[in-house]
Amino acid sequence: VKVTKQEAAEHRAAIVKAAGRLFRERGFEGVGVAEITRAAGLTHGGFYRHFASKDALAAEACGKTFAESLARLQARLARPDGDLGRYFDSYLSERHRDRRADGCPMAAHATDIGRQDAAVQAEFADGVGGFVDALVARLPAAIDDPRERRRRALAILATLVGGMALARATAGSAPELSGEILASLRAELPGLAHPDR
């Protein structure tokens, strides 16, 4: 059952895409190779023609997920009405909380990464670095000390990621608390991003 080179490439991409969604939704250990390949419309046997191991797929999926999330951030900020405040509101939305599968990889994996394969950790750290740089570049010009810009960007990122992680962790048992976390951070975060705090 050989297949066109192009088809094979599409299959490979489909596996990475399905993995990116499933890993975010259920964690790296929560999904198996068989389920991922099934989600991509294949069987698990051919998996190792494309990837050396499940860990190698995890690293690649992690990298791709970060690239997409960063592109989305850039795209949103490039829109005519795009500013950081709107990005914060969408990041801290109930919609984002409830759709883990295509949400932020940091909010999906942060507390897991330390136990993953070194290649996964490397992709993750690169991705975090990319987010920090993107935020630094978009902070208001009134914060003019470059070191202060980085400090603010890091504080914002930590607040976004921690807030979404806590909102998701409490969504099942304490939905009001979960909603309160999101609403509170939407109200408080702009203060960190603007010099008038």
Place this chain on the structure above:
Amino acid sequence: VKVTKQEAAEHRAAIVKAAGRLFRERGFEGVGVAEITRAAGLTHGGFYRHFASKDALAAEACGKTFAESLARLQARLARPDGDLGRYFDSYLSERHRDRRADGCPMAAHATDIGRQDAAVQAEFADGVGGFVDALVARLPAAIDDPRERRRRALAILATLVGGMALARATAGSAPELSGEILASLRAELPGLAHPDR
């Protein structure tokens, strides 16, 4: 090999204690019942005389871990030199980052909790609520609107948890970034806790 009632109670407590440490260090799915009981000086066969399931142990360990962390927060703030700033500094320390096993349960488990058993989620949400209340009670009196106090407390908690999670996630591949995250948050966080922001 029966054993004194008191010994049995001690064994049970030892299992919960070992579980609390191992689960924080390696995650709920990263440690097995056999390893936990071994760490408590027992064999795995007797485990089910004490707990209905691994999930039941996870819930109990989670609750106990939160209670200890909260007690530590209260104790630190009760000291003569105790203030929120010192608590932030110790939370955001390299020491805390590198000692997952007896650190904050939120920074250890946040992104995992959504996939755990309902009982674990309930303990976790209770624990988060407890932390929020403790922070609200300790914010400077100058923040006098009760709703603003809660908002600030939630923003602080999200920043602490997200910051520690990101610092740990990047510690392996990007140690300078990891250190920068901690140092930046130590510098930026007091602004969230004080009215002069």
Place this chain on the structure above:
DNA sequence: TGTACATCAGTGAACGCGCGTTCACTGATGTAC
């Protein structure tokens, strides 16, 4: 206080299951002539 015995915490082998990975095989692709 002393004795007989039921209880039950603890042991270690075993069970069943799902997982990551391997393997013999298939058959259309794409290359060599």
Place this chain on the structure above:
DNA sequence: TGTACATCAGTGAACGCGCGTTCACTGATGTAC
């Protein structure tokens, strides 16, 4: 352009392993008399 054949993406059964959980058994505890 047409033909022969090596390649290799994909299949599905199988392997080995570790896990959560069960179970028959042990023997000191602690209770009943």
